[in-house]
Amino acid sequence: xxxxxxxxxxxxxxxxxxxxxxxxxxxxxxxxxxxxxxxxxxxxxxxxxxxxxxxxxxxxxxxxxxxxxxxxxxxxxxxxxxxxxxxxxxxxxxxxxxxxxxxxxxxxxxxxxxxxxxxxxxxxxxxxxxxxxxxxxxxxxxxxxxxxxxxxxxxxxxxxxxxxxxxxxxxxxxxxxxxxxxxxxxxxxxxxxxxxxxxxxxxxxxxxxxxxxxxxxxxxxxxxxxxxxxxxxxxxxxxxxxxxxxxxxxxxxxxxxxxxxxxxxxxxxxxxxxxxxxxxxxxxxxxxxxxxxxxxxxxxxxxxxxxxxxxxxxxxxxxxxxxxxxxxxxxxxxxxxxxxxxxxxxxxxxxxxxxxxxxxxxxxxxxxxxxxxxxxxxxxxxxxxxxxx
Ligand code: GLA
Numbered sequence: 001x002x003x004x005x006x007x008x009x010x011x012x013x014x015x016x017x018x019x020x021x022x023x024x025x026x027x028x029x030x031x032x033x034x035x036x037x038x039x040x041x042x043x044x045x046x047x048x049x050x051x052x053x054x055x056x057x058x059x060x061x062x063x064x065x066x067x068x069x070x071x072x073x074x075x076x077x078x079x080x081x082x083x084x085x086x087x088x089x090x091x092x093x094x095x096x097x098x099x100x101x102x103x104x105x106x107x108x109x110x111x112x113x114x115x116x117x118x119x120x121x122x123x124x125x126x127x128x129x130x131x132x133x134x135x136x137x138x139x140x141x142x143x144x145x146x147x148x149x150x151x152x153x154x155x156x157x158x159x160x161x162x163x164x165x166x167x168x169x170x171x172x173x174x175x176x177x178x179x180x181x182x183x184x185x186x187x188x189x190x191x192x193x194x195x196x197x198x199x200x201x202x203x204x205x206x207x208x209x210x211x212x213x214x215x216x217x218x219x220x221x222x223x224x225x226x227x228x229x230x231x232x233x234x235x236x237x238x239x240x241x242x243x244x245x246x247x248x249x250x251x252x253x254x255x256x257x258x259x260x261x262x263x264x265x266x267x268x269x270x271x272x273x274x275x276x277x278x279x280x281x282x283x284x285x286x287x288x289x290x291x292x293x294x295x296x297x298x299x300x301x302x303x304x305x306x307x308x309x310x311x312x313x314x315x316x317x318x319x320x321x322x323x324x325x326x327x328x329x330x331x332x333x334x335x336x337x338x339x340x341x342x343x344x345x346x347x348x349x350x351x352x353x354x355x356x357x358x359x360x361x362x363x364x365x366x367x368x369x370x371x372x373x374x375x376x377x378x379x380x381x382x383x384x385x386x387x388x389x
Contacts, residue, residue, distance in 0.1 A: 009114045010074060013067050014057050020387040023054040023141060024117075025134025025378050027125035028175040029208060029331045029340045031184060032293060033275040034301055037169025038226055039268045040190035040246030042275035044197070045171055047179035048208070048372035052130040054138050055114035055387030062110050066095055069116035079106045086163055094131045097163030098139075101155045107143040114387065122214050124337020128164070129172035132156045137177065137378040149379050150192060153177045167226045172332075179377035186279050190248060197282050199374060203345045204287050204326070209319070209355050210368040211311040213336035222333055225307070229268070232261035248272055260306060267304040271297060291327025291342050295320065298329035307334030311363060315339045318358045322351045 014020055026047035033043030059065075062080030067073070068091055075092040077084055083100055086093050099106060113135075121127045133156045139145045140152065147155070156173040160166050174194070175185050183196040199206075233247050235257050244250050252269040255262060274293045281289040298316050302308035312330045316339055319328035324347025331340040343351055352369045359367035 008069070009055065010067055013065060013074070013114060014055070014112050015059075018057050018059075019385065020055050020057045020114075021142075021383040021385055022387040023056050023134065023138045023383050024051040024381060025054065025130045025137065026051050026176060026179070026375050027119040027127060027130050028172055028179070029125065029206065029338075029372065030171065030175070031206070031290075031329075031331070031340055031342065032278040032297055033171075033187075033271060034297060034330070034332075034334070035225070035305055035307065036248065036268055036271050036275070037171040037187075037189045038167065039169075039229065039248050041248040041268060041272045043169075043171045043187050043189060044184045044275055044278060045175035045179075045187070046184045046199075046206075046374040047175055047377045048125070048206075049375045050119040050125060050370070050372065051117045052115065052119050052127065052134045053117040053387075054134055055116075056138055056142055056383070057112040057387075058142050059110040059112060062106075062108055064095065064099070064110050064113065066092070066111075066113040066115060069114070070121050079110065080108060088165075091131070093164055094128055094159060095135055097159035098132055098135050098156070100163060101158045102136075102139075102145070105146055107139055107145060109143050111138065111142060113138070120210060120214075123210055124214070124332045125208065126172040126176060126332065128160065129156065129176045132159050133173050133176040133378050137381075141383060149177060154192075165223075167223050175377065177377045177379050179375065180380060181376050182374050184282070184374070186275070190246060197279055199282070200285055201287065205343060205345050205348065205371055206374070207341045207343060207348065207351065207369055207371045208331070209315050209339045209341065210370075211315055211336060211338060212365045212367065213309065213311045221335060225264070225305075228260060229264050232257055232265050235261060236265070263304040263306070267300045270300055270304075274300075287326050287342065291325070294327030294329045294340075294342060301330055301334060305334075309335055311336065311365065312339055314359060314362055315355065315367065318354055318362075319343075319351065322347055322354050325351060 027050045030045040064077040180196045183198045187194040316328045324344040326342040328341040
């Protein structure tokens, strides 16, 4: 066992007499099915090899001591003496919020945690779901918390909705937990059932490009959009005399609604169709077709749903100029963050060069490109010894 504490954790975070283990929680991308999860729709995300890394040591009292290298800050949370109040906008809210949603299965032992990793924080790859699912699954792994997989994911989403105040769907938490290596998670967000759909050709790869415009997925814009869609659903129910509970149940056709409701509904209904077609294309190995669906999704997200922005538009436009690129779109909530691009492996260098040179020429901003592998989510991971560095 590796007892090394390492030099870069603050003194006193770990005690020298007990082992430290490493627990990895991935980030996620989404290749199709954007802004459909909270409409009970279909999504196609995957966990990628960018991680929140937890260095973990158990302790016998009810204290969770966590140090974030990114924020350079230590917090102490107690589970036995009543939970600390949430600190809105603070990273520890994801941990305190997680403890709060555990309710009567709160652990009576504790953990020392060192948090770092290579997942951009707040950068559109779901660092918050990675932190929350990672924390809950680490509590389960190391303290034996009685939580089934799906229950863990549902509670992780509750942290976001009830404690952070973002009315998000379940895609991010689900993907971070359930993904399998070299596969996408084809998730039906109504049934909460998924299939793993492999990316079967090793010569077809994915690359993320970080626009450098980091959105704040706070309650604001995202919640407004969700509310507009709720109003659209109510209007459709009135129009049809129905009681559909999600937009994904609505028959796919044009509806006579005021803007922006009409365009939002069109996006959701079209996007669900694209996910269905995309799953089929992946199964048949038709990657050109899949790429075209990604691009159609981008146009719909930009034109109809209104969640792209100049930076993301430019990144997609430039990506599509590169020979060997099959498709490209924003990934996640949009309004900044990252794009995801499907491309032939041999095109990676051309792609990287073009993205870097053209983005700075056109917008004066630096684009960071990273190819990514699809990896196992937390449900399929084991901890490894050591965690000191
Ligand atoms: C964010 C949310 C998800 C999902 C995406 C858009 O990542 O957390 O639930 O709605 O945006 O597809």
